[in-house]
Amino acid sequence: MGPPPGVDPWQLWNRFAAVNTDNSRRITAQELAIELLSGDWAPLDIDTVRMLMSIFDTDHGKTIGFNEVSPLYINHLQNVFRSFDRNHSGSIDGGELREALSQIGFRLSPRLLDLVQRKYGTTTGGQYQTAPNISFDRFIRACIAIAQLSEAFQKLDSNRNGWDYDEFMYTVLLRPKVHSLWP
Numbered sequence: 001m002g003p004p005p006g007v008d009p010w011q012l013w014n015r016f017a018a019v020n021t022d023n024s025r026r027i028t029a030q031e032l033a034i035e036l037l038s039g040d041w042a043p044l045d046i047d048t049v050r051m052l053m054s055i056f057d058t059d060h061g062k063t064i065g066f067n068e069v070s071p072l073y074i075n076h077l078q079n080v081f082r083s084f085d086r087n088h089s090g091s092i093d094g095g096e097l098r099e100a101l102s103q104i105g106f107r108l109s110p111r112l113l114d115l116v117q118r119k120y121g122t123t124t125g126g127q128y129q130t131a132p133n134i135s136f137d138r139f140i141r142a143c144i145a146i147a148q149l150s151e152a153f154q155k156l157d158s159n160r161n162g163w164d165y166d167e168f169m170y171t172v173l174l175r176p177k178v179h180s181l182w183p
Helices: 009-019 029-034 046-056 071-084 094-104 108-118 136-156 165-174
Strands: none
Touching: 029 046, 029 165, 046 136, 046 165, 071 094, 071 136, 094 108, 094 136, 108 136, 108 165
């Protein structure tokens, strides 16, 4: 498997090789974090980078090889986030979050959207704001958590036998860390 369609394989390989400082042909979370800094974004939290790694790491080796890299996913999230960060503040508010998640394909009820905003919102002095904004780092975390939980829900309700998506998501998102990938 090569690079995704539309990605120049040499450009992608050059980026991959540049961050693969130990020439192992596999990159670590720390090396991926360096690659993600090449844009004009604030540094991503190492836990967010590890969450991204978990998506790409198909062989579960805690590193990713060239064929596991999916820059289009990260670029897509960056583009969506930028398009809704209309004031270029580096964060989006609840209305912008709803639109951004909808553009990605997540249509959440107002109740779930409020919970996501509170759970992943930016804190000020350790206290959540009444209507917290979401930074890019936290936006990535929210998207990954929603995607993973939605996938888990689909597996549980494969027969469409009455599971309530909204209730499932609310219950799992509201709980303290249940799984190391879910912040």
